[in-house]
Amino acid sequence: MTRRPLAVFAAAVMVAAVAACGIPDQTDVAVDGQRPAPGLASGPQFGQRPPTRMAAQDTETFVENFLKAAAGETGHAAVNQVRDFVAPKARDRVKEQKPEVTLRVIRLLERPRITGAGAEADEVRLRVQQLGVLKPNGALEPPDTRETEYTFTVGSVEGEAGKFVLVPPPVLLLSEDGLSTLYLQQAVYFWDLEQRVLVPDLRYLPLAVPRERRRNELLDALLSGPSSAIEKIVQALPAGTKSARNVPDTNDVLKISLTADAAPAGDARQLEPLAAQLMWSLWPDFGKSLELTIEGQAPRTFRGVELLAANPAHELAQTPERFCVYQGQVRRLTSSTRADEPVPLLTPAVNRNVVSAALRRDGDVTSAALVVRHGQARRIVIGSGPAQGGTFQTLAGAFGTVGRPVWLKGPGNVGLVPADGRLLQFQVGSPALTEVNLPGLPDRVTAVGAAPDGHRIVLVVAGRLYVAALSRGEAAEVQSVRELPTSLNRLTSADWTTENSVVAAGLNPERRPVLYDITVDGAIEIRPTRDLGTADVTHLAAYPASPLGSTGGYRMYVANGIAYDQLGPGEEIRADEIAGATTGASPTASPRSSGATAPFFLS
Numbered sequence: 016m017t018r019r020p021l022a023v024f025a026a027a028v029m030v031a032a033v034a035a036c037g038i039p040d041q042t043d044v045a046v047d048g049q050r051p052a053p054g055l056a057s058g059p060q061f062g063q064r065p066p067t068r069m070a071a072q073d074t075e076t077f078v079e080n081f082l083k084a085a086a087g088e089t090g091h092a093a094v095n096q097v098r099d100f101v102a103p104k105a106r107d108r109v110k111e112q113k114p115e116v117t118l119r120v121i122r123l124l125e126r127p128r129i130t131g132a133g134a135e136a137d138e139v140r141l142r143v144q145q146l147g148v149l150k151p152n153g154a155l156e157p158p159d160t161r162e163t164e165y166t167f168t169v170g171s172v173e174g175e176a177g178k179f180v181l182v183p184p185p186v187l188l189l190s191e192d193g194l195s196t197l198y199l200q201q202a203v204y205f206w207d208l209e210q211r212v213l214v215p216d217l218r219y220l221p222l223a224v225p226r227e228r229r230r231n232e233l234l235d236a237l238l239s240g241p242s243s244a245i246e247k248i249v250q251a252l253p254a255g256t257k258s259a260r261n262v263p264d265t266n267d268v269l270k271i272s273l274t275a276d277a278a279p280a281g282d283a284r285q286l287e288p289l290a291a292q293l294m295w296s297l298w299p300d301f302g303k304s305l306e307l308t309i310e311g312q313a314p315r316t317f318r319g320v321e322l323l324a325a326n327p328a329h330e331l332a333q334t335p336e337r338f339c340v341y342q343g344q345v346r347r348l349t350s351s352t353r354a355d356e357p358v359p360l361l362t363p364a365v366n367r368n369v370v371s372a373a374l375r376r377d378g379d380v381t382s383a384a385l386v387v388r389h390g391q392a393r394r395i396v397i398g399s400g401p402a403q404g405g406t407f408q409t410l411a412g413a414f415g416t417v418g419r420p421v422w423l424k425g426p427g428n429v430g431l432v433p434a435d436g437r438l439l440q441f442q443v444g445s446p447a448l449t450e451v452n453l454p455g456l457p458d459r460v461t462a463v464g465a466a467p468d469g470h471r472i473v474l475v476v477a478g479r480l481y482v483a484a485l486s487r488g489e490a491a492e493v494q495s496v497r498e499l500p501t502s503l504n505r506l507t508s509a510d511w512t513t514e515n516s517v518v519a520a521g522l523n524p525e526r527r528p529v530l531y532d533i534t535v536d537g538a539i540e541i542r543p544t545r546d547l548g549t550a551d552v553t554h555l556a557a558y559p560a561s562p563l564g565s566t567g568g569y570r571m572y573v574a575n576g577i578a579y580d581q582l583g584p585g586e587e588i589r590a591d592e593i594a595g596a597t598t599g600a601s602p603t604a605s606p607r608s609s610g611a612t613a614p615f616f617l618s
Contacts, residue, residue, distance in 0.1 A: 499537030
């Protein structure tokens with residue numbers, strides 16, 4: 016089993032999503048007026064370098080290339096690549112930052128504004144959205160400025176061919192286009208605080224790095240420690256740990272040598288978790304082996320398949336089980352796996368008056384969370400047990416508005432649900448709902464989605480998109496929150512499509528409803544060329560792609576009262592796809608609807 020780069024998954028998600036984008040009838044289908052982003056890099060084309068100064072003839076293309084110039088090598092080399100675009104007399108204005116060279120990643124909000132600025136010179140104005148600061152270790156940290164515009168001059172230099180930047184901007188800039196096409200998205204992994212599961216940390220590896228150096232670059236990224244996005248919920252490698260020698264680019268055994276600080280002599284228990292962390296982070300073939308050498312200790316060899324379990328995402332199914340709510344009951348979708356089996360756990364006495372639901376299977380135990388109608392209010396019912404039959408309880412509290420519930424992977428049978436603007440936590444065996452503290456955010460939570468590792472959630476709060484990191488003790492506790500700088504507005508829902516990307520529903524810059532696939536840091540968006548008409552997405556559920564496979568990232572959603580399934584045989588969920596449904600529309604549904612609502616996946 017070979018672990019594939021994140022970019023491959025995201026590209027597959029993009030193709031599937033665009034091909035199966037459901038569009039309600041009797042709406043105006045519009046092409047997104049903004050030029051679509053190139054999307055996530057389609058594969059590891061190592062050795063690919065940014066365009067040179069002489070590659071462009073017109074000013075706009077020159078500017079686009081200039082905003083990619085810093086891509087590739089890090090540090091001094093990146094500075095020199097930018098200086099190559101700058102007029103010789105102005106190159107000293109491009110400073111090499113200390114103690115490290117960082118890049119400001121920006122999203123262009125419109126095409127560059129180019130106006131004449133004298134003989135053979137143009138003034139360039141860029142309207143931008145700040146996406147983050149790209150560090151030498153490949154981590155994209157939150158923006159350190161709110162700058163929304165950059166201005167510089169482009170023109171000719173006497174005695175020199177081609178165009179130059181005559182007056183450069185004061186910082187090193189990298190466009191979203193440059194980040195998406197000239198870097199490989201790759202996760203490195205860190206153990207959570209309980210050393211129970213590995214948590215991924217997104218990094219950007221320059222494609223200019225030769226393939227034979229790839230694993231050394233990833234090892235350096237791992238040794239540099241976790242990014243700020245997850246640093247409060249994971250463990251860094253032991254202080255002082257360094258690489259003892261280069262990682263050879265072999266196809267049979269992954270050989271890694273670390274200094275003595277990596278693991279104390281005689282503590283064999285620490286070697287297997289370390290081996291799993293290295294195996295997942297350095298992107299090997301899990302059908303092969305890893306040879307780990309700690310200075311002063313004998314080498315140990317681990318089979319790749321023995322290290323898979325450290326990352327719960329490896330269990331994600333290629334084809335997930337799919338359900339919907341039909342006439343107040345949870346029903347299977349017949350094109351799903353296990354289509355002939357009954358809905359797990361739910362008895363007829365429990366499976367009624369359902370508005371939305373979440374199901375989770377952990378070994379032989381299934382857990383269910385139901386949002387049910389109780390008069391004019393909504394209440395939450397949870398239960399757990401063997402596949403057929405379990406113990407249920409109605410939790411304290413009644414609410415006016417309740418979003419889709421989700422289960423968190425990991426211990427304690429814990430789940431989350433947005434209710435009346437607050438994020439609430441429930442746990443099997445407890446009758447209480449407890450509020451989850453979200454530092455700095457208002458009580459306007461409308462949607463939540465859980466990452467495969469159980470330590471991160473995506474949130475929609477007051478129409479904005481956030482990712483939060485969770486610690487997991489007896490209860491889940493938010494340790495940090497980061498707003499994602501998406502170009503979407505008035506977001507309604509979001510969920511995870513890979514370990515490090517989400518799908519979000521909202522309005523594009525033309526104020527049309529769309530689904531965007533977005534990296535976990537918000538830096539790269541896949542913007543489809545079709546929108547969803549005029550109807551907002553009122554419900555969205557996704558199933559993440561396995562890091563070991565090439566398909567996944569499925570999503571189902573509801574717009575204009577009609578349920579859509581990107582995985583199903585058609586775009587709309589038809590009545591004949593709902594187990595036990597009668598043909599024709601539900602009497603309470605919209606005229607075109609099959610009656611399916613609130614579709615979801617078993618997690």
